[in-house]
Amino acid sequence: MFGKKKEQPQIDKEQLELIKNAQKRIKQKKRLYVHFVIFLIGAVFLILANTVLGIGEDFKILGKEWFLFAILIWLFLLIYHIFNVFITHRFMGKAWEQKQLDKLIVQQKIRIEKLKNELKNEAPIIAKSEHYNDSLKKKEIAPELTIIVAAAENDAIGKDNKLIWHLSDDLKRFKSLTNRHHIIMGRKTFESFPKPLPNRTHIVITRQSDYKTPEGVIVVNSLEDAINAAKNDPQPFIIGGGEIYKQALLLADRIELTRVHEDFEADTFFPEIDTSVWKETANIFHTKDENHEYEFSFLTYERR
Ligand SMILES: NC(=O)c1ccc[n+]([C@@H]2O[C@H](COP(=O)([O-])OP(=O)(O)OC[C@H]3O[C@@H](n4cnc5c(N)ncnc54)[C@H](OP(=O)(O)O)[C@@H]3O)[C@@H](O)[C@H]2O)c1
Numbered sequence: 001m002f003g004k005k006k007e008q009p010q011i012d013k014e015q016l017e018l019i020k021n022a023q024k025r026i027k028q029k030k031r032l033y034v035h036f037v038i039f040l041i042g043a044v045f046l047i048l049a050n051t052v053l054g055i056g057e058d059f060k061i062l063g064k065e066w067f068l069f070a071i072l073i074w075l076f077l078l079i080y081h082i083f084n085v086f087i088t089h090r091f092m093g094k095a096w097e098q099k100q101l102d103k104l105i106v107q108q109k110i111r112i113e114k115l116k117n118e119l120k121n122e123a124p125i126i127a128k129s130e131h132y133n134d135s136l137k138k139k140e141i142a143p144e145l146t147i148i149v150a151a152a153e154n155d156a157i158g159k160d161n162k163l164i165w166h167l168s169d170d171l172k173r174f175k176s177l178t179n180r181h182h183i184i185m186g187r188k189t190f191e192s193f194p195k196p197l198p199n200r201t202h203i204v205i206t207r208q209s210d211y212k213t214p215e216g217v218i219v220v221n222s223l224e225d226a227i228n229a230a231k232n233d234p235q236p237f238i239i240g241g242g243e244i245y246k247q248a249l250l251l252a253d254r255i256e257l258t259r260v261h262e263d264f265e266a267d268t269f270f271p272e273i274d275t276s277v278w279k280e281t282a283n284i285f286h287t288k289d290e291n292h293e294y295e296f297s298f299l300t301y302e303r304r
Contacts, residue, residue, distance in 0.1 A: 156266030182230035242268035
């Protein structure tokens with residue numbers, strides 16, 4: 001169970017590699033030596049074959065004995081062999097390869113460092129231009145979809161398909177902000193108007209397939225279709241009511257909220273504004289007076 005531990009060889013990988021290489025070199029040199037000896041014997045044999053044994057006596061090349069050429073060709077092969085052993089293998093062997101590799105690695109490291117430095121300098125510029133391109137794309141794809149709403153402190157916005165209060169400056173603000181823009185609304189809100197508002201393109205959302213409206217009013221079957229119908233408007237407005245606000249809050253870029261500083265009984269409410277998503281960018285307080293029964297504030301929120 002507790003047998004003798006097998007002894008690990010004390011030679012590391014690198015040493016082993018060196019030994020293998022040395023053995024290979026010895027073999028190469030031995031082969032060369034044998035080649036040289038065979039060449040000497042062979043050359044003598046070729047000379048004797050011709051001069052003593054008379055082999056190919058009459059055969060001459062360019063007026064010279066044939067064995068001279070045979071020896072010359074062999075000599076050439078021998079020189080090539082010598083070159084291989086002493087030049088190619090010595091200078092272009094494993095060590096040479098490793099040296100070249102090390103050189104390349106050093107060069108690559110220098111290049112990577114250089115690139116890193118360049119990137120460090122250019123990163124803020126790239127980030128800025130990406131941000132710029134993104135904002136351009138955003139502008140191209142979606143105009144600034146704006147929710148406009150008046151809500152009480154308890155988020156009440158309507159009762160019995162009517163508004164709960166009459167605040168003349170709020171209506172004026174609504175008129176001036178939405179003037180000449182597309183106004184997107186639910187069918188119920190549309191029906192709460194005595195007639196379409198002047199200078200605005202009305203888009204009414206309904207699930208009904210044959211909903212009839214006065215001429216000029218666009219009827220669509222979804223919020224997405226409504227936004228699409230207003231795509232050429234740089235600032236289409238979502239004007240209510242409760243159902244449409246709830247869906248549009250996920251898509252809008254901006255909220256123009258009139259916060260009426262009272263609580264009211266109601267049947268329709270505006271969803272709670274999540275301040276981790278929405279940032280308040282403007283806040284104008286309006287006091288009570290003879291035309292305004294309640295205090296209120298004009299608040300602007302932009303998506304963070
Ligand atoms: N305080 C404010 O600023 C303000 C502003 C606007 C309105 N309001 C008040 O809000 C109340 C009306 O709001 P509300 O929530 O009852 O109704 P609404 O949002 O105006 O309209 C609801 C209707 O819109 C259609 N609709 C909703 N989602 C749809 C979808 N995804 N696809 C297709 N059609 C869709 C349906 O029409 P169909 O039933 O025809 O299918 C639905 O019945 C009223 O009291 C109004 O006075 C207040």
